[in-house]
Amino acid sequence: MTATFDDVVGQRDAVEALRAALVRPVHAYLLVGPPGCGKEVAADAFAAALVCPNGGCGTCRNCELAAKGRHPDIVHSTRSGATISVEDLRTAATLAQRRPLEAARQVLIIEDFHLATRSAPALLKTLEEPPATTVFLLLADDVPPELVTVASRCVEVAFPPLSTAEIAAALASDGVEATTAREVARASAGNLDRARLLVADPSFAERLSLWRNVPAVLDGNGDIAVIVRQLLDATDAALAPLKERHAEDLAAREAASEAAGERSMPGRKEFLDRQARLERRYRGEELRAGLSMLQRAYGDLLAESLGSDAESTAEAKACGQAIDCITSSMASMKHNPNETLHFEALLIALRRCKVRV
Numbered sequence: 001m002t003a004t005f006d007d008v009v010g011q012r013d014a015v016e017a018l019r020a021a022l023v024r025p026v027h028a029y030l031l032v033g034p035p036g037c038g039k040e041v042a043a044d045a046f047a048a049a050l051v052c053p054n055g056g057c058g059t060c061r062n063c064e065l066a067a068k069g070r071h072p073d074i075v076h077s078t079r080s081g082a083t084i085s086v087e088d089l090r091t092a093a094t095l096a097q098r099r100p101l102e103a104a105r106q107v108l109i110i111e112d113f114h115l116a117t118r119s120a121p122a123l124l125k126t127l128e129e130p131p132a133t134t135v136f137l138l139l140a141d142d143v144p145p146e147l148v149t150v151a152s153r154c155v156e157v158a159f160p161p162l163s164t165a166e167i168a169a170a171l172a173s174d175g176v177e178a179t180t181a182r183e184v185a186r187a188s189a190g191n192l193d194r195a196r197l198l199v200a201d202p203s204f205a206e207r208l209s210l211w212r213n214v215p216a217v218l219d220g221n222g223d224i225a226v227i228v229r230q231l232l233d234a235t236d237a238a239l240a241p242l243k244e245r246h247a248e249d250l251a252a253r254e255a256a257s258e259a260a261g262e263r264s265m266p267g268r269k270e271f272l273d274r275q276a277r278l279e280r281r282y283r284g285e286e287l288r289a290g291l292s293m294l295q296r297a298y299g300d301l302l303a304e305s306l307g308s309d310a311e312s313t314a315e316a317k318a319c320g321q322a323i324d325c326i327t328s329s330m331a332s333m334k335h336n337p338n339e340t341l342h343f344e345a346l347l348i349a350l351r352r353c354k355v356r357v
């Protein structure tokens with residue numbers, strides 16, 4: 001169930017650095033890379049190897065427990081809200097003082113550490129005077145300026161986004177047909193998790209053409225409210241494969257817990273919170289992918305309009321304005337606006353650009 005280093009796609013330098021670190025691990029590692037770059041998989045594999053006395057032999061009791069995702073010394077620190085709070089990190093600092101239960105050391109994993117911009121100082125003292133038997137694995141999408149001090153107390157391991165070719169190759173070895181693998185890899189923006197879900201999603205191509213068609217619908221007399229409804233419904237449907245996978249993961253964990261004779265699955269709430277967070281993030285990525293497709297559609301119209309006469313110049317200018325509108329719409333998505341109002345406003349602005357299709 002838990003990953004090994006062989007499950008990490010690409011990232012040769014990062015995996016090599018982590019393997020080398022097993023000989024004499026330090027007290028804290030910061031794994032930095034964008035979503036879907038494989039840092040979570042690498043962190044799981046590294047944690048499993050860290051609790052094994054032989055650096056991940058695959059056969060001892062520690063390895064067995066780790067493989068089942070049930071090693072008591074591999075602890076995922078959880079957060080209570082949208083960001084990592086001071087309270088969350090104080091709890092992690094207390095946990096860090098605990099003695100390992102099975103292995104010679106415990107591994108404390110904190111995901112989404114880029115969300116600790118305000119609270120990070122709460123962990124500083126622990127990182128400066130680390131308990132001898134705890135190794136921190138901090139995972140972050142990036143290192144904002146507020147985190148530089150904490151980052152300087154850790155060994156940083158960089159995970160660059162995966163290339164389109166690496167993602168296409170990974171999909172092909174999953175058994176995906178080559179052309180589809182390439183198309184999906186291009187739409188996944190370096191995010192392998194997203195690529196794997198897109199492959200499992202039969203409506204992927206339909207959704208892209210829905211976005212691609214927006215300029216034509218706006219040039220005609222399509223009803224903006226109706227178009228926005230269609231786009232958002234398609235986005236809801238896009239989440240179906242992820243939700244299905246989450247339900248399977250939960251069922252597997254519950255079955256493992258029941259088999260172990262536990263009355264209820266430990267950490268159930270945190271597990272569900274994490275799934276909900278991943279679903280929200282996936283939705284955001286889906287909308288951003290749609291907007292890039294829309295931008296590409298206007299880009300193609302711009303390329304077609306290139307000529308020296310007045311009509312082409314006006315047309316090119318209109319396309320340029322439309323592209324700018326989409327750029328600023330993408331930027332303001334960060335503030336979690338009301339989606340319906342947000343996209344209706346964008347489509348009204350785009351119609352005003354008067355691009356002819």
Ligand SMILES: [Zn+2]
Pocket residue numbers: 052053054055056057058059060061062063
């Ligand atoms: Zn082992």
